[in-house]
Amino acid sequence: MAATARGVERSPATAVLAVPVVAGGEKVGCLNIYSAAAGTFTEAQAQAAEVLALAGGAALEAVAETTRLREVAAQLDQAMTSRAVIDQAKGIIMARRGGTAEEAFAHLAALSQQRNVKVRDLARALVVQTETAAGVSRRRS
Numbered sequence: 422m423a424a425t426a427r428g429v430e431r432s433p434a435t436a437v438l439a440v441p442v443v444a445g446g447e448k449v450g451c452l453n454i455y456s457a458a459a460g461t462f463t464e465a466q467a468q469a470a471e472v473l474a475l476a477g478g479a480a481l482e483a484v485a486e487t488t489r490l491r492e493v494a495a496q497l498d499q500a501m502t503s504r505a506v507i508d509q510a511k512g513i514i515m516a517r518r519g520g521t522a523e524e525a526f527a528h529l530a531a532l533s534q535q536r537n538v539k540v541r542d543l544a545r546a547l548v549v550q551t552e553t554a555a556g557v558s559r560r561r562s
Contacts, residue, residue, distance in 0.1 A: 433457040438467060440474040444481040452477060503541035510544035513551050 434455035442450040452474040456462065507529070514525035529547075533540045 435459045436461055438462045438470050440467075440470045442474045442477045442481070444478040445485065449478070449481060503544075506548055507541060507544045510547045513547055 432455070434457060436456040436459050438454040438456075440452045441448045442452055452470060454462070454466075454470055507526070510529055511522050511525040514520075514528055515522065518525070518528065520528075529540055529544060532538075533543050536543065538546075
């Protein structure tokens with residue numbers, strides 16, 4: 422902190438206008454405007470600084486919301502991909518064992534618990550295994 426105090430002592434700034442930056446209802450920073458002349462900030466300048474701080478906070482909120490929405494979109498994309506693979510695996514199980522889609526999913530879920538593997542990972546492995554076996558048998562034909 423001593424280095425900061427020495428830096429301030431050497432600074433030509435004799436006045437500062439400090440306005441909090443608020444994002445998401447929390448203070449996340451401060452907009453600081455310095456002047457070499459004491460008492461130079463007018464009420465209009467203080468209001469302008471407040472507007473700038475509000476804009477900065479709004480920009481930070483927008484960035485946070487954009488990031489959150491991108492994460493949600495990625496999760497939805499993953500869920501759709503997982504669902505497609507799980508549906509394929511259910512079809513494979515139904516073809517091999519018979520039964521309904523609900524029974525095939527119950528079988529897949531039971532295997533998932535027995536093996537301590539996520540349903541989507543087990544489904545993906547079953548689909549890949551089936552595709553590989555189908556590819557091998559096609560080459561032989």
